Amino acid sequence: MQTKFSADQLANPAMAAAAGAIRACVHCGICTSTCPTYVLLGNELDSPRGRIYLVKEMLEKAAMPSPQVVKHLDRCLSCLACETACPSGVSYRRIIDKGRAYVEEHYRRPLRERLLRAVLAGILPHRGRLRMALSLASLARPLAGLFERIPALRATATMLRLSDAVLGSEEPPTAGVREPARGIRVGLARGCVEPVLDPAIQAAAVRLLQRAGCEVVRAGRDGCCGALPHHLGREAQALMMARASVDAWWREIESAPLEAIVVTASGCGTVIRDYGYLLRDDPQYAAKAARISALACDITEIMDRVGLPPIRLPKTITVAYHAPCSSQHGQRLRDVPARLLAGAGFEVRTPAEAHICCGSAGVYNILQPDIAERLGARKAAALDDLEPDVIATGNIGCMVQIGRASAVPVVHVAQLLDWATGGPKPARMG
Numbered sequence: 309m310q311t312k313f314s315a316d317q318l319a320n321p322a323m324a325a326a327a328g329a330i331r332a333c334v335h336c337g338i339c340t341s342t343c344p345t346y347v348l349l350g351n352e353l354d355s356p357r358g359r360i361y362l363v364k365e366m367l368e369k370a371a372m373p374s375p376q377v378v379k380h381l382d383r384c385l386s387c388l389a390c391e392t393a394c395p396s397g398v399s400y401r402r403i404i405d406k407g408r409a410y411v412e413e414h415y416r417r418p419l420r421e422r423l424l425r426a427v428l429a430g431i432l433p434h435r436g437r438l439r440m441a442l443s444l445a446s447l448a449r450p451l452a453g454l455f456e457r458i459p460a461l462r463a464t465a466t467m468l469r470l471s472d473a474v475l476g477s478e479e480p481p482t483a484g485v486r487e488p489a490r491g492i493r494v495g496l497a498r499g500c501v502e503p504v505l506d507p508a509i510q511a512a513a514v515r516l517l518q519r520a521g522c523e524v525v526r527a528g529r530d531g532c533c534g535a536l537p538h539h540l541g542r543e544a545q546a547l548m549m550a551r552a553s554v555d556a557w558w559r560e561i562e563s564a565p566l567e568a569i570v571v572t573a574s575g576c577g578t579v580i581r582d583y584g585y586l587l588r589d590d591p592q593y594a595a596k597a598a599r600i601s602a603l604a605c606d607i608t609e610i611m612d613r614v615g616l617p618p619i620r621l622p623k624t625i626t627v628a629y630h631a632p633c634s635s636q637h638g639q640r641l642r643d644v645p646a647r648l649l650a651g652a653g654f655e656v657r658t659p660a661e662a663h664i665c666c667g668s669a670g671v672y673n674i675l676q677p678d679i680a681e682r683l684g685a686r687k688a689a690a691l692d693d694l695e696p697d698v699i700a701t702g703n704i705g706c707m708v709q710i711g712r713a714s715a716v717p718v719v720h721v722a723q724l725l726d727w728a729t730g731g732p733k734p735a736r737m738g
């Protein structure tokens with residue numbers, strides 16, 4: 309696509325990256341049929357190609373974003389299915405990230421939206437605050453039906469319903485089964501939302517890694533990786549959290565080398581893998597961030613590398629595997645999770661439209677509840693059609709989103725692998 313950015317504009321590295329990505333787009337439209345919002349809404353402006361054009365116009369002209377432009381950019385899930393589909397290798401994430409940051413800087417949202425976004429950015433990335441908010445939400449949950457009927461309170465109702473997903477508030481143990489370590493020292497990223505909503509996931513990951521002979525370490529003061537503010541276009545907050553995370557892991561690396569930094573939430577893994585890019589212009593952090601990005605890997609990748617411990621699955625269980633967008637498009641993990649599950653003795657089935665997002669997408673299901681609900685129902689129906697005993701996925705957001713729309717229990721892949729190799733059966737499976 310032809311662009312007309314000025315030399316001054318291109319002096320800004322993020323603008324130059326976005327401009328380069330825009331130029332790579334040849335407007336072929338191959339990506340449109342894989343875009344969930346285009347599939348649902350049928351509007352070119354809700355397709356990747358349409359959004360690329362909107363961002364190009366906005367950035368090139370240094371224009372004040374209009375409510376119409378913001379609406380179409382806000383509807384993007386950042387699922388990155390368009391990147392997977394694009395034959396020209398367009399890095400859509402560079403375009404939408406710059407577009408979001410620009411909107412955040414130059415557009416004054418209505419008060420209700422500003423408040424909601426401030427609440428999300430102020431609470432979700434902090435485990436303590438989130439725990440407290442969820443305790444309060446449990447008291448107000450009976451009012452969710454009432455709030456649902458008041459348009460101004462729809463987002464509050466959605467948050468109350470999502471808070472249903474909480475299973476417990478215990479910090480996961482760092483020790484479980486202690487097998488003789490094979491000299492493989494790995495870090496396990498703690499994150500923010502996942503350990504609060506479902507601490508059983510990281511507990512299972514620790515057991516699984518230890519059973520495979522890994523020494524598992526935690527980084528002190530390791531919190532939100534920055535993915536949540538990044539989704540909201542709050543780049544300053546996202547970068548601050550990324551730097552804190554790099555510092556936390558750097559201290560750990562300096563004490564002894566790490567084979568990997570293991571992530572159990574694929575949404576976080578996508579962002580941590582991008583630290584090297586996000587902090588590339590910060591002389592103090594660029595090299596360290598690139599190192600952390602290179603070490604980051606999904607729990608399924610490290611298990612693929614070190615090998616599964618002996619399988620002890622009591623019977624054949626049918627698993628419908630949902631590949632999170634952050635796993636299949638963001639990190640291009642391809643068949644690794646499903647292959648591991650099959651290797652652990654599960655009968656693995658994959659749904660139709662496996663490339664389409666479930667509608668979770670960070671905080672999307674709170675900010676865009678109507679589209680998210682339609683996508684969630686569509687995904688749950690496709691998974692339910694497989695008649696599985698359990699649905700497995702690799703991201704807490706997808707677990708919550710699909711769990712709301714399906715009667716089949718939804719668990720994390722790490723929990724199934726832990727169970728198959730001698731750990732407890734996931735509690736949600738009864």
Ligand code: SF4
Nearest residue numbers: 333334336337339394
């Ligand atoms: S497939 Fe790629 S090149 Fe074609 S319109 Fe979409 S982003 Fe542009």
Ligand code: SF4
Nearest residue numbers: 343384385387388390
């Ligand atoms: S990231 Fe997903 S929702 Fe956004 S334009 Fe690409 S395919 Fe569509």
